[in-house]
Amino acid sequence: MLPAGAKVAGWDFHPLGYRRLSTAHAKKGGRNALRFFDPEMQETVNQRADLESELRNALEKQQLQLYYQIQVDSSHHTRGAEVLIRWIHPERGMISPVQFIPLAEETGLILPIGQWVLDTACARIKAWEKDTLTSNLTLAVNVSAKQFHQADFVNQVHETVQRHAINPMLLKLELTESMLQSDIEDTIASMHALKKIGIQFSLDDFGTGYSSLQYLKRLPLDQLKIDQSFVRDIATDSSDKAIVGTIIAMAHHLGVGVIAEGVETKEQLHSLKSSCCTHYQGYLFGKPVPIDEFEAQLKQS
DSSP, X not given: OOOTTOEEEXXXXXXXXXXXXXXXXXXXXXXXXXXXXXXXXXXXXXXXXXXXXXXXXXXXXXOEEEEEEEEEETTXXXXXXXXXXXXXXXXXXXXXHHHHHHHHHHHTTHHHHHHXXXXXXXXXXXXXXXXXXXXXXXEEEEOOHHHHTSTTHHHHHHHXXXXXXXXXXXXXXXXXXXXXXXXXXXXXXXXXXXXHHTOEEEEEEETSSOOOHHHHTTSXXXXXXXXXXXXXXXXXXXXXXXXXXXXXXXXXXXXXXXXXXXXXXXXXXXXXXXXXXXXXXXXXTOOOBOHHHHHHHHHHX
């Protein structure tokens, strides 16, 4: 039986995969929409299945890499970096996270991938301890909602930090506003538990989602990250400048730091500085690069 509200006609060589895709197309067309399963849909199913299979092997075959994007303060001194995952496929080349992260979320592969990112970032922090140039740099790691809401996530982070024997204050977990829309009490409890360990928190894409100020004041945040959609036109759009100024003022009153992402021009930087923004990330300072290039940049700066 197909789910109510969708009428699907056509062949059914692979019942589960084809019916799911046909039903998805039917839902897009409305409750009583009629959709035939056609070769185009079959190709979509095949491509998705291939990508999922290859993604399962990507970790084992060391096709996933972390790229590092520099984060600086108002004096342009390096304060850390955000780690961004890349999939370097031997035949397809670099596959965008836009393509494989949603797939990883849907299939549950985001959990082992997320743990690999955390492990790799902690190993890098440990390696940097030996050099005065890098020993105080923080690494910001993006955490998905599915990963964060695991029952044992706090223990996983604690165990990883202990295993690598790093200073936990150099590890910053980036959460998104959308994560605050559900299980807010559990989220707050987990954040406080991790904060006791010494982990830092940054609220990513701030201003694009829904953050109740009632909850915001209860979160043990160290930083708000201003979304690049507000930064893009800040030098020419008075509304964007006003929004950014309001976010920064609120953060300062809450005792929380601020970083702006997507800074690409000197004009944007000037506008952000005039609004009292203190930390920056974007192509003006450096694009995401592999670790060798990142460390070379540090030595040149």
